[in-house]
Amino acid sequence: MNKDIKMNEKTNNMSLKFTSISENEPFARSCIQAFCLPLNPTISELNDVKTAVSEAVTNCIVHAYPKGVGIVSVEAETSGNRIHIKITDSGKGIEDVAKAVEPFFTTRPEEERSGMGFTVMKAFMDDVKVLSKPGEGTVVEMIKFFNAGIDAEEIGNSWGNDA
Amino acid sequence: MEIKFKNVSGKLYVYLYGELDEYSSRSMRNLLDNMLDQYLQCKFVIFNLENLTFMDSTGLGFLIGRYKRLKKFSIQCFIESPPVSIEKVLELSGIYEIMPKVS
Secondary structure (H helix, E strand, O other), X not given: OOOOOOOXXXXXXXXXXXXXXXXXXXXXXXXXXXXXXXXXXXXXXXXXXXHHHHHHHHHHHHHHOOOOOOEEEEEEEEEOOEEEEEEEEOOOOOOOHHHHOOXXXXXXXXXXXXXXXXXXXXXXXXXXEEEEEOOOEEEEEEEEEOOOOOXXXXXXXXXXXXX | OEEEXXXXXXXXXXXXXXXXXXXXXXXXXXXXXXXXXXXXXXXXEEEEEEEEEEEOHHHHHHHHHHHHHHHOOOOEEEEEOOXXXXXXXXXXXXXXXXXXXXX
């Protein structure tokens, strides 16, 4: 996935494919959470990644395959302190990506949609890219750096008071 | 996901347990609305999120949906005790402007 990996950084890859039904949302979140753990993310960072993945997977289930089911693919790669996640569907695609990523924009105002999916992904991850072709599908790529803002005090606190 | 209710002198407390996402909100929406319909005489509905372990933007839509519905009956909605993990998504959305936070 990433061609610029430094030689001394250990990389790890995973790939998931599942049916676009909402039952699989907790499944996708648990998998990505478990995959991140060797990088020692903070609880807050872990929650950011889980939430962003949940948003992208929800988009596949609700918008990419609105009538019926398709395949959602979640690929992830870790190297150093970063995770690169790629979520792909072969659904109906997005007509206007710039519009879709605007806060509060939703194609389904009649439903209870907040229109905040892409806004959450952008706020919770360090980089988000959306590539879509109507009729062919959508690829969302996201990058997160772990322990980015950690300082000595936080490391101290993470040991708890019993240490 | 699980929902519990407590009615205290005109205030209805709605306790949400577990994860609030697309999966759980699909099954919980009607269930909660049917319950809320029995309390339309109350003035305030307080959504207690203390025991919510996960929420994404679908959860925001879920809460805003209940807010819109209850507003028609002049019922005011509040959010109580959200955990730190959920606070970020709540803050980002600006939901506290319509459903103020109480602790």
